[in-house]
Every structure is written in C-alpha cells, then in structure tokens.
Amino acid sequence: MSFVTVQNLFQSYGTRPILERINLTVEEGEFVSIVGASGCGKSTFLRLLLAQEQPSRGAISIDGAPPAQEPDRDRGVVFQRYSVFPHMTVRDNIIAATALNRPFGALWGAARLKARAEALEVLDRIGLAHVAGQYPASLSGGMQQRLAIAQALAAKPKILLLDEPFGALDPGTRLTMHDFLCELRDETNMTIFMVTHDLPEGFKLGDRVLVFDKPRWDPTDPEAYGATITYDFDARDGGIPYQRLVEETHVPLTL
Amino acid sequence: MALRWINRRPSRPLSVFLALIPFVLVITAYTLASDARRAVNPADKLLPAPAQIAATADRLLTEPDRRSGRILFWVDTAASLQRIAMGVVIAAALALGFGLLIGLAPTAQAALAPFVATLSLVPPLALLPILFIVFGLGEVSKVALIAIGITPFLIRDLAARTAELPREQIVKAQTLGASSFVVGLRVALPQIMPRLIGAVRLALGPAWLFLIASEAIASENGLGYRIFLVRRFLAMDVILVYVIWITLLAFLLDLLLRQLSRRLYPWAEAGL
Numbered sequence: 001m002s003f004v005t006v007q008n009l010f011q012s013y014g015t016r017p018i019l020e021r022i023n024l025t026v027e028e029g030e031f032v033s034i035v036g037a038s039g040c041g042k043s044t045f046l047r048l049l050l051a052q053e054q055p056s057r058g059a060i061s062i063d064g065a066p067p068a069q070e071p072d073r074d075r076g077v078v079f080q081r082y083s084v085f086p087h088m089t090v091r092d093n094i095i096a097a098t099a100l101n102r103p104f105g106a107l108w109g110a111a112r113l114k115a116r117a118e119a120l121e122v123l124d125r126i127g128l129a130h131v132a133g134q135y136p137a138s139l140s141g142g143m144q145q146r147l148a149i150a151q152a153l154a155a156k157p158k159i160l161l162l163d164e165p166f167g168a169l170d171p172g173t174r175l176t177m178h179d180f181l182c183e184l185r186d187e188t189n190m191t192i193f194m195v196t197h198d199l200p201e202g203f204k205l206g207d208r209v210l211v212f213d214k215p216r217w218d219p220t221d222p223e224a225y226g227a228t229i230t231y232d233f234d235a236r237d238g239g240i241p242y243q244r245l246v247e248e249t250h251v252p253l254t255l
Numbered sequence: 256m257a258l259r260w261i262n263r264r265p266s267r268p269l270s271v272f273l274a275l276i277p278f279v280l281v282i283t284a285y286t287l288a289s290d291a292r293r294a295v296n297p298a299d300k301l302l303p304a305p306a307q308i309a310a311t312a313d314r315l316l317t318e319p320d321r322r323s324g325r326i327l328f329w330v331d332t333a334a335s336l337q338r339i340a341m342g343v344v345i346a347a348a349l350a351l352g353f354g355l356l357i358g359l360a361p362t363a364q365a366a367l368a369p370f371v372a373t374l375s376l377v378p379p380l381a382l383l384p385i386l387f388i389v390f391g392l393g394e395v396s397k398v399a400l401i402a403i404g405i406t407p408f409l410i411r412d413l414a415a416r417t418a419e420l421p422r423e424q425i426v427k428a429q430t431l432g433a434s435s436f437v438v439g440l441r442v443a444l445p446q447i448m449p450r451l452i453g454a455v456r457l458a459l460g461p462a463w464l465f466l467i468a469s470e471a472i473a474s475e476n477g478l479g480y481r482i483f484l485v486r487r488f489l490a491m492d493v494i495l496v497y498v499i500w501i502t503l504l505a506f507l508l509d510l511l512l513r514q515l516s517r518r519l520y521p522w523a524e525a526g527l
Contacts, residue, residue, distance in 0.1 A: 052426055071429035082421035085428075087445040087522050096441070101432030105441035135522035155431050 003028035003191055004049075004159060009058035010226070011044055017226035018044050022058070024210070024229065029189040033206030033235065035199055040212045040227040042195045046163050049193060050075050063158050073101065076157030080164040083148035084136045091132040093147055094119035097154035119154075126150045126180070142173035146180060153188060162194040166201070178205060202235070209233040303492040311492035312499075327481065331497075335478040336504070338394065339459075339466050342401025346462075347455055349402070350409030355439050355447065357410065358417020359425075368414065375407030380468055392473040397466065404465040405458040409451075416450040417443050449523040452516040456509055463505055 002025035009022040019041045026032055036042050047053045049060060051068035059067040062074055077083070084093050095115045099107045107115050123129040126146050128139075136144050145165055152160060166174045182205070185192065196202045202209045211231040218224040265273060282305075289302040303311070315328045353371070356363040383400055390396040420443060428442045470479030478501055485493045516523070 050426065050430070071426055073430065073432040075430050077427060077430050079423040079427070082423035083427055085424060085442060087520070096428075097431050100428055100437055100441060102437075103434075105433060105437035137522060152427075152430070157430065 002026060003030075003063055005061045007059050007061075009045075009048065009060065010056045011041070011048060011053070012056050012226065016223050019048075019055075020226040020228045022228055026191060026193075026208075028191055031185060031192045031205060031207045032194070033202030033209045034193060034195045034212060035197070035202045035209060036212030036227065038197075040214065042212050043163060045212065046161055046193065046195050049159070050077055050161055073155055074158045076152035076155055076160045078145065078148045078152050078160070078162050078165045080167045084144055084151060086136055089133050089135055090128055090139070090147055091116065091119050091123065093136065093151050094122050094154055097151050101155075122150055122154060140173070141169050142177055145169065145177060149181065149184065153184065153190065157190075159191045159193065162192065164195055164197060167197060174201070181205065203233075206235045209235045300489045300491055303495070308492050308495050312496045315493065315496055327476070328500075331476050331478050331481050332500070332504070334476045335466060335470065338397050338470075338477065339401060339462055341398045342466070343405070343455060343459070343462055345398065345402040346406040346409055346458070347451060349406050350413050350454070351444075351447070351451055353410045354413025355417055355443055357414035358420075358447075359439055359443055360435065364414070371407055371410050371414075375411060379404035379465060383469060383472065386469075387473060397469040397474070400469045401462050401465045405462050408461070409454050409458055412454040412457075413447055413451060416454075417447055420446060445520075446523075449516050449520040452512050456512050459505060459508055459512075463501065467501075 004024070004026040006022055006024040009019060010017070011019040022045070034042050034045065044053070048055055051060075051071050054069070061067060065074070068074070071077070085096060088096060095107070096105075098111075098115050098118075099105055106112075120129060120132060123132050128143060128147060128150075131139060131143070136147065139147065149160075149162075149165070166177050169177060178201070184190070194202070194205065209231075210229050211233070212227045213230040214225055214227045215230055216225040285302065286305060289299075289304050292299045292302050293304065315326075317326065319325055320327045353367065357367050357371070358364075379400060382403060383396075386396040386399050386403075390399060424442060425438060428438050433441065466477075467479030467482070470477035471483040474480035478497055482494050482497050
C-alpha cells in the first residue's frame with residue numbers, strides 16, 4: 001500500500017469550489033513538487049495534507065492511519081515565513097520540537113540536558129551552532145528557513161510539508177538551501193511535499209512534479225470550477241523536465 | 256527647491272530645542288501672569304510665584320505633620336502607589352488569562368468577547384458609588400475601581416494581540432505536538448508579555464484618573480485626596496506641587512515599564 005493516499009478529494013469554500021476530484025498516491029521517500037498558477041489551490045491542498053482544514057469530500061491517509069482531524073506530529077511543516085518561534089533562541093527552537101509535546105511544553109532534568117546536547121548536535125550539522133544562543137530575528141532569511149526545516153525534522157514527522165519555503169530568499173541563498181534540503185533528504189529519506197512558484201526549483205528538487213490547474217473553465221464565471229492535478233511529471237534524472245521514453249523512437253537525444 | 260514639510264527632518268539639537276519651546280512658553284506665560292496678579296494683590300493665592308511653589312515643595316517634602324509626626328507627602332505617595340499598583344496588577348493578571356483564552360480558543364471568544372465588549376462600554380466612574388456601597392469606603396473599592404476601569408481595555412487589547420499571532424506559528428506548534436494548553440503557555444504567553452507591558456503603559460493614564468477620582472471622593476490619604484482637601488483652602492501652591500509630582504511619577508512608571516520590557520524581552524525589540 002502507498003504511503004500517502006489521497007482519495008477523491010474535493011474542497012470548496014462556501015459555494016466556491018477550490019479543488020476537485022484529486023486522487024494521488026505517493027510512496028515513502030518521494031519528493032513531490034507542487035506547482036501551478038496563483039489561486040489554483042496548491043496551498044489549499046497543502047493545508048489539507050496538514051489537516052489544518054478538513055476536505056468537503058474525500059480523504060487523505062498517511063501510512064494507513066485514519067484521516068487526521070487536526071495538525072499532529074506526523075506532519076512537519078515549514079512555511080514561507082513565521083515558521084520559527086521568535087521568542088525562543090535558536091537552540092530552544094530545536095528543543096521545542098521535543099519539548100512542546102510534553103504536558104507543560106518543557107523538559108526537566110536529564111531529558112532537558114539530553115535535548116540540549118542533541119539540539120547542539122543538530123545545529124552543528126546544519127551550520128548554525130555559532131548562533132545557538134541568538135534569537136531568530138538576528139538571523140538571515142536563509143538561516144531562519146534552515147532552522148525551520150531542522151526544527152520540523154527534529155520532531156521526526158512522517159511527511160514534511162514545505163509551503164514556498166524559499167520564496168522569500170535571494171537566488172544565491174536559494175541554491176545553497178537546495179543543497180541543504182537535498183543533503184537532509186538523503187540522510188532521512190523523508191517523504192516531502194513542496195509547494196513552489198519556481199518551476200525549475202520544482203523539477204530540480206522533486207521526484208515528481210504535480211501541476212495544479214483548472215481543467216474546466218467558464219469564461220463568464222471563472223470561479224465556477226475548481227482545480228485538480230492536470231499533470232504528474234516524473235522529474236528524476238537530474239531535474240530535467242523529461243519523461244522517461246517507453247518506446248524506442250530512434251530519435252538521437254542530444255545532451 | 257524647498258523640501259516638502261513632510262520630508263523635512265530636524266537635526267538632533269534642533270529637535271531638543273523644538274521640544275523645549277512649549278515647556279518654556281507655558282512656564283513663561285505662567286510666571287508673567289503670576290507676576291501681574293501679584294503686582295495688583297501681593298496676597299494673591301490663585302497663581303503663586305514659582306519661588307513660592309519651590310518653597311512649598313521643600314516644606315511638604317521635609318517637614319513632618321504636627322499632629323501625626325509623619326511627612327504627609329510621602330504617606331500620600333505610598334498610599335496612592337500601593338493602590339494603583341494593586342489595581343494594575345489585578346487587571347493585568349485578569350487580562351492575561353482572559354485575553355489569551357479569547358484570542359486562542361474560538362469557543363471562549365464566542366462566549367466572552369461580546370460580554371467584555373459590553374463591559375468596556377460601562378463608564379467605570381458611574382460604578383464608583385456602587386463600589387462604595389458594596390465594598391465600603393476603604394481600600395477595596397479604590398483598587399476595584401482601577402481594576403474594573405482598565406481590565407476590559409486590557410482584555411480586548413491582549414485578545415486582539417493574541418489573535419494576531421501568525422497562524423503559521425500556532426500550526427507549527429501543533430505539528431510539534433503541542434496541546435492547546437502548551438500553545439497558550441509556550442507560544443502565545445511569552446509573545447504576549449511585551450504586549451501586556453505596552454498595554455499597561457497605555458492603561459496607566461486611565462488608572463491614575465480612577466485613582467484620583469476615588470481618592471477625591473472618599474479617602475483618608477493619597478495624592479488625589481490631598482489635592483481635593485487643600486482645594487478648600489485655595490492652596491494652589493500645594494496643589495501644583497502634587498500635580499507636578501503625579502506627572503513625574505507617571506513618567507517614571509512609564510519609563511520603568513519600558514526598560515523592563517526591553518530587559519526581559521530582547522527578542523521583541525524590533526516589533527515594539
């Protein structure tokens with residue numbers, strides 16, 4: 001059975017349909033990029049995966065579990081902004097991944113010392129050890145997102161959801177963040193869903209690229225129909241938008 | 256070409272100079288008026304000379320009362336500060352609890368927000384007679400007036416600030432396993448604390464108003480009580496000393512809270 005199963009998913013706000021008839025199966029460890037025009041339901045789909053919203057119809061199941069009613073530790077998330085806690089130091093943000101799960105949101109005694117040591121290890125690995133005692137506001141955008149990703153992964157979720165995680169970063173930082181994310185992925189074999197506006201980014205990072213669009217369009221009433229997955233590209237092979245050829249076509253491929 | 260007025264920024268020395276102008280003008284106008292009145296009637300009590308105000312201040316701050324043997328100025332100050340502190344602390348504690356609840360839990364918001372909004376429309380001073388009847392003329396009714404007067408404002412402000420916390424953070428905390436209580440305790444509460452201090456700074460103005468009003472009506476000491484007592488003797492010099500002192504206290508309290516906020520919540524510096 002597949003790791004993530006989306007069955008006949010519909011979502012509408014009031015009378016306005018957003019998503020229609022979405023069916024999807026994703027294997028464990030797959031990296032799924034989600035692209036599409038603004039307002040075509042990419043972020044809505046991510047919120048449904050996150051269980052922040054409930055679908056009008058259909059269900060999402062992760063690792064065979066019944067559909068979640070609210071966000072939980074199975075789903076890690078990184079947003080474009082506001083993903084780390086501004087009132088906690090960098091180290092405490094990592095510790096929070098363990099601590100917030102406790103009755104008072106805090107660790108005591110040996111567990112606390114262990115979590116601190118582990119947090120420092122994590123920070124060392126992601127190159128933020130030198131700012132462990134600082135608050136996120138003093139970090140650059142790229143460092144904040146690196147922290148947010150490490151924080152989400154520290155809770156050991158089953159899937160990681162990224163909502164335009166690099167959208168607010170400059171192009172250079174974006175490239176280093178790509179390398180960072182790829183390394184983390186190789187280490188953890190995490191199942192990842194990433195919403196992005198940047199097509200090359202989607203193809204570069206993803207194993208699959210899902211395109212959300214409206215298959216039906218009423219020019220007199222643009223909001224009459226919702227969006228669905230219109231293309232499901234295989235994006236492996238170095239991130240070149242490229243479909244594996246099944247037949248021998250005798251056409252020389254020039255690279 | 257001359258810059259638009261909205262683009263002109265005074266230099267630092269000019270700013271200080273400009274800031275001083277209104278103060279100097281008021282003091283000069285007062286001195287001139289005082290001189291003019293005393294030229295006609297040397298025993299004029301309405302506008303005492305600045306020198307006389309200084310002399311009165313010296314007497315009030317240092318000479319003990321003949322009957323009780325205590326310096327009434329400091330007795331009044333201590334009594335008033337105690338009342339305002341108790342009122343503000345009670346209001347802040349209530350506001351923190353209810354503000355977080357209303358801001359975080361939609362059920363609590365549905366149940367409480369309209370009620371708090373209605374309460375905040377009741378003029379607190381109109382409740383003062385009720386407080387005097389219920390709690391008597393002692394300390395309780397004065398502290399209660401201050402607390403009742405500023406609590407609805409503080410609750411509404413803190414509820415709004417809590418609701419303004421980015422949704423992303425609340426969701427993120429849930430994905431890390433936080434319960435409602437933990438979200439309130441570890442995510443919302445620490446971020447609301449600097450906001451609470453900010454709101455209390457704004458509420459201190461009304462708090463002083465309620466304090467002085469309740470002291471004026473029924474009290475045995477306090478800054479407001481003294482002002483209204485000596486009014487009967489037309490002792491403008493005493494009143495002015497007390498008014499200046501209250502202004503100074505209000506300024507110092509505000510400064511204290513601002514420093515406290517900076518010291519305790521350095522991460523909030525950019526946002527405030």
